[in-house]
Amino acid sequence: MTSAAPSPHDLELLSITKNFDSFTAVDSINLKVGRGEFVAIMGPSGCGKTTLLRILAGLETASSGQLYIRGKDVSDVPVNLRSTRLVWQNYALFPHLDVAGNIAFGLTLKAHDKAIVAGKVKAMADLVGLSDLMGRKISQLSGGQKQRVALARALVTEPDILLLDEPLSALDAHLRIRMQGELRRIQKQLGMAFIYVTHNQVEAFSMADRVVVMNKGHIEQIDAPEDMYARPKTEFVARFVGTNNLFPGRIQEIGHGKAIVHCAHGQVQVSTDDPPPVGTGVFVVVQADKLKPAPTGVAGENRLEATVRGREYAGSHNIYLLDLVDGTEVKMTLPQVLPLEINQPTTIWFSPAHAALIRGAA
Amino acid sequence: MATVSKGNPWIFFGRLWLGIAYAFMFLPLAVLVLFSFQKNRFPGFPLQGFTLQWYDKLFSDGTLLNALGNTMIVSPAAATVATAIAFFAAYAFNRFTFRGKTTFLALVTLPILIPPLILGVGFLGLLARIHLSGTLFAVFLTHVVLITAPALAIIQLRLAQMPASLEEAAWDLGATEWQTVVKVVLPFAMPGIFGAWLLAFTFSFDEFIIAWFVSGFQPTLPVAIYSVLVAAIDPSLNAIGTIVFGISCLVLIGLELVLLPLLIGKPEKQS
Numbered sequence: 308m309t310s311a312a313p314s315p316h317d318l319e320l321l322s323i324t325k326n327f328d329s330f331t332a333v334d335s336i337n338l339k340v341g342r343g344e345f346v347a348i349m350g351p352s353g354c355g356k357t358t359l360l361r362i363l364a365g366l367e368t369a370s371s372g373q374l375y376i377r378g379k380d381v382s383d384v385p386v387n388l389r390s391t392r393l394v395w396q397n398y399a400l401f402p403h404l405d406v407a408g409n410i411a412f413g414l415t416l417k418a419h420d421k422a423i424v425a426g427k428v429k430a431m432a433d434l435v436g437l438s439d440l441m442g443r444k445i446s447q448l449s450g451g452q453k454q455r456v457a458l459a460r461a462l463v464t465e466p467d468i469l470l471l472d473e474p475l476s477a478l479d480a481h482l483r484i485r486m487q488g489e490l491r492r493i494q495k496q497l498g499m500a501f502i503y504v505t506h507n508q509v510e511a512f513s514m515a516d517r518v519v520v521m522n523k524g525h526i527e528q529i530d531a532p533e534d535m536y537a538r539p540k541t542e543f544v545a546r547f548v549g550t551n552n553l554f555p556g557r558i559q560e561i562g563h564g565k566a567i568v569h570c571a572h573g574q575v576q577v578s579t580d581d582p583p584p585v586g587t588g589v590f591v592v593v594q595a596d597k598l599k600p601a602p603t604g605v606a607g608e609n610r611l612e613a614t615v616r617g618r619e620y621a622g623s624h625n626i627y628l629l630d631l632v633d634g635t636e637v638k639m640t641l642p643q644v645l646p647l648e649i650n651q652p653t654t655i656w657f658s659p660a661h662a663a664l665i666r667g668a669a
Numbered sequence: 670m671a672t673v674s675k676g677n678p679w680i681f682f683g684r685l686w687l688g689i690a691y692a693f694m695f696l697p698l699a700v701l702v703l704f705s706f707q708k709n710r711f712p713g714f715p716l717q718g719f720t721l722q723w724y725d726k727l728f729s730d731g732t733l734l735n736a737l738g739n740t741m742i743v744s745p746a747a748a749t750v751a752t753a754i755a756f757f758a759a760y761a762f763n764r765f766t767f768r769g770k771t772t773f774l775a776l777v778t779l780p781i782l783i784p785p786l787i788l789g790v791g792f793l794g795l796l797a798r799i800h801l802s803g804t805l806f807a808v809f810l811t812h813v814v815l816i817t818a819p820a821l822a823i824i825q826l827r828l829a830q831m832p833a834s835l836e837e838a839a840w841d842l843g844a845t846e847w848q849t850v851v852k853v854v855l856p857f858a859m860p861g862i863f864g865a866w867l868l869a870f871t872f873s874f875d876e877f878i879i880a881w882f883v884s885g886f887q888p889t890l891p892v893a894i895y896s897v898l899v900a901a902i903d904p905s906l907n908a909i910g911t912i913v914f915g916i917s918c919l920v921l922i923g924l925e926l927v928l929l930p931l932l933i934g935k936p937e938k939q940s
């Protein structure tokens with residue numbers, strides 16, 4: 308790459324692939340991460356998230372593909388010379404060093420001036436809120452404090468990119484939410500690109516600029532959280548993200564910004580600017596909170612006859628399980644103030660504007 | 670518990686049994702120390718009064734003391750070299766998978782399984798051929814071969830407790846392989862290394878059979894004691910025994926303080 312103009316990307320992956328013997332853990336991943344961007348990676352267990360992070364860190368060598376950091380090809384740069392830092396799920400702190408020693412570790416390797424090291428360590432401790440614990444042993448820290456040390460130890464070396472592998476998964480829910488806010492604040496303050504692996508959807512969607520959903524080693528979709536949530540592009544994402552209902556069907560008619568889809572339980576209308584051709588197999592995706600009890604006595608589109616089968620209590624709202632006439636199961640969330648009776652027939656509906664189309668059903 | 674045990678005869682017999690067992694273990698030692706300070710030529714009662722003559726004899730004669738000196742050169746040196754070899758071998762076994770790993774491990778452990786008598790004869794033949802037999806250096810070499818295996822076992826035990834992510838974290842933060850070994854692996858393994866050294870030292874310190882074969886005119890302490898014993902019963906042996914006992918006590922206390930907490934697991938303070 309030419310060195311003249313600085314790359315607009317902190318990180319660029321070109322068809323990165325990793326094979327373990329005959330098993331492909333990471334399958335031609337393409338991803339560009341902008342300057343100071345916060346990218347969350349989600350996906351089921353074993354889909355290759357950790358392997359991908361380890362490739363970025365240099366702990367694992369990609370079987371093929373190119374990797375650029377700020378426009379520079381780093382495929383052959385060994386782990387200790389990469390400008391990335393990894394934050395481990397189990398923190399991987401050095402047990403024989405105290406908090407200050409752990410934070411200073413990366414700096415002392417380069418034999419900096421002692422006073423400069425001490426100054427940087429102190430500034431970083433202030434940033435992550437560890438100033439009072441500098442002399443503590445690692446075994447005397449709580450989970451949240453260990454997490455901060457791990458973060459400070461990585462950040463103080465001023466990497467180009469910080470890689471985090473489920474950094475908050477060992478913390479309780481309350482602490483996790485607090486740390487989410489702090490991580491986001493620190494990330495903004497430093498303007499550093501974060502690649503953040505998590506199993507927690509709420510975490511990914513609330514923190515990230517963009518979310519990556521992985522499945523079996525490849526990327527299913529990359530999008531801003533709102534777009535990923537509202538417009539999943541594949542069946543996998545639709546089932547993985549949020550609580551969606553998927554109705555398999557076939558395009559019957561298109562036009563006027565709408566598509567009419569023939570499903571097992573009848574016809575539904577979906578608003579779309581870019582409908583697939585007539586005859587294509589599709590899924591109609593409707594989020595559980597976009598289904599509503601139909602107003603009585605008015606005719607309209609997308610009405611579904613259903614029977615209420617069960618109710619799950621979920622705090623401020625209930626999740627109802629309903630069966631359509633053809634036996635399809637449907638999930639619908641309703642506020643507590645709108646109760647439905649179990650084992651009663653009812654009519655529900657959704658607006659064509661609230662449904663999305665995914666190609667795929669045979 | 671103490672109140673309950675008072676009435677229970679089994680507890681009483683248990684304690685008695687324990688007392689007898691301890692007496693069997695420590696009475697000979699007590700007798701040894703006692704008679705090293707008595708005028709009696711043969712250990713027996715009545716006591717004939719306090720004296721330092723055996724220590725005097727020991728220090729003026731010099732044979733046993735010389736041997737102790739030899740041992741105090743050979744054993745620490747052999748323990749140090751063996752521990753160093755053991756550390757790097759344990760590190761390699763822990764970190765890498767390579768062809769012939771199990772074979773190699775078996776080969777390292779083999780010397781400890783072969784009867785020392787056979788090893789001794791073997792060493793003697795080999796060392797004689799390369800003109801090293803009968804020297805202190807020969808004892809040093811054979812002891813290194815012998816005590817590397819137990820040292821390796823202890824250090825490996827410790828290194829196995831080290832999560833792989835610890836080394837990876839050091840690399841990730843910019844450390845070279847060597848910096849990582851020095852700054853992370855070595856401090857982590859230190860209790861194991863320390864324990865391994867003490868154990869190796871003790872092994873070498875009282876190893877008799879092989880030393881008897883190869884030491885020649887530079888006997889180590891166990892060999893010298895044996896030579897004195899076959900000649901006559903000399904109370905100087907009690908004196909050297911007492912000195913050795915003192916040294917062993919120091920080493921054993923060190924072992925207990927360092928090795929036992931390592932094997933049983935240190936109770937970690939929680940905040």
Ligand SMILES: Nc1ncnc2c1ncn2[C@@H]1O[C@H](COP(=O)(O)OP(=O)(O)OP(=O)(O)O)[C@@H](O)[C@H]1O
Nearest residue numbers: 327330331332350351352353354355356357358359
């Ligand atoms: N060193 C290895 N040798 C062989 N297979 C491996 C190795 N490391 C990982 N794998 C396999 O690669 C796949 C991806 O593993 P990875 O750890 O990246 O998953 P993950 O997405 O991080 O999962 P989780 O969410 O459970 O942490 C898994 O099937 C795993 O068994």
Ligand SMILES: [Mg+2]
Nearest residue numbers: 356357358472
């Ligand atoms: Mg993982």
